[in-house]
Amino acid sequence: MLANLALHTAARHYCQTQSNYWYQHTTEIRQTIPRAQNNYQQMLLESYARSDILTIIRTEIERLDADQLDNIETTRDLILQIGRVAQKTLPHPNMGQPPPQTSQATFGINVDDAVSNERETFCTYIQDLSDSQLQAVQPLPYQRVLSPDESKTKWCQLRNRWQITGPYWHPLHPCSLSNITAFDTDAFEEFCRSCSLIDQLSAHGITRIWELRDYGIEYEQDISLFDPAYTGYEGYWTSDKLDWIVYASHENSTTLGGWLLEEVKAQWSDWEQHTW
Template sequence: MESNTVHWASRRYLTQRYDELRTGYGQLPNDGRQADGYLYTTEAKRIFPRYNVVAAILIEVERLDPDHLPGIDVMTHVLLAAAESANSRFTTSTQDEVVADAIADERRLFAANVRRWLAQPDLSVGPLPYRRVLTPEESSAWRASLRQRWGVQDGCWHPLLAGDVPHDVLVLTGDSMWEDDGVDQVRRVLRELGRRRVVELSEDGADCLLDVEIFAPRYTGPEGLWSDEHHDWVAYASHEGTVAFGGALSTGLATTWPAVHSWRWPGWHGGA
């Protein structure tokens, strides 16, 4: 079996499993809380620890570079090690027996799937877009670069910085990336610039290098910053319902997206 096959299978499984568990949790009454609105119900504790450990395992799996995967023996060791020991700040507090059992069971489930895939020499899995978790050194270097090149401050950019927004910074409403064809327009500009991959820096999560085809400058809970190896554009999605673009991406969107002006952010007080 090729290493990329089991790597794709792992990524696909973990992504789908995470979505499945989050959907299940979202269907719980009272957001999974007891009547006091504070403590979790037993049912909730059987679900949320699972998607937290799945997310931690996925990060470890995606630390592998899809362009330079190890041989199948090393790959197997990495995947099973991730199943056994991948952790995050959401998985390390397991004094609650229900939570601990849920995490342990989810670890066993992923490990069992890895072994099942490896036992199928004719396993066929469709390829996935490139996505790799950056090393801590890479993340630090990128954050320093965005601070120096674009004036990013503590992970924030326009319009959350003090002072007026520069005239060449395009600030749109956050809805522009969820409705209409905003994300498609952003990807189109980058493809026309010949860009293949984007760096994503997350306020709370894993920083990644990913294919432009899965780049989506949206606010999803953590704030996000994006750029690429040319350092000639930046994007920033904030908790204030804005998404801002600078450099080549700002220019490209402003000149080639006919509907862009209808999505311009009106400012804090609704001004033009």
């Protein structure tokens, strides 16, 4: 792995691992510290804030295209700058309306020191990474956050190809296409345990996919990260040719279209019993 890519990967690893650590720490606080204790909310919100800032930093790092990184010193400077200044921004309203926003300030608790400490610890880690440590970094699948312009372009292509006119699609919104079918999500996920969609897509030479959401962060991802699930936002997945699609809705439906639908039907003997 090239040194600049190793540094970018190490930063992603660090943010993911440490964010998970602090998120789990909030669970420990809930389970082991009495709520009546004076500093209970302070500890809880500081732990959340540390996890949150690391997620924000990772998101900003993943806006950098790992395929287009400059030399290692330039890459290090970019990542350090992100660590110092990355801020939470409102997710991009790709098709839907923004959900209600909450803020730690609502609780009247200041978590600035915790956030500053987490930034400093991250930057020290990035600054001190040695050549030998970079050589030992384990690879991660490609994942890049789409820019607003890319998102707009991809949504335009997807809407035109698959008759998507709003945040919801078939079966929640009328569509005249014949090569689409909506399944009950629970049944579909059970089918996928024995028949990997990733394998089917890979067999067609697909190595990267697009994950688009009606609201929030969107990605170009390695095929190994394909996970078509509703996360609170409607989700759409496809690739460059737009000749297949998966849509996960808030109504426990999963819609497939194109050649992927035909392959699933060919391998799912009782699929007709599990339509939405």
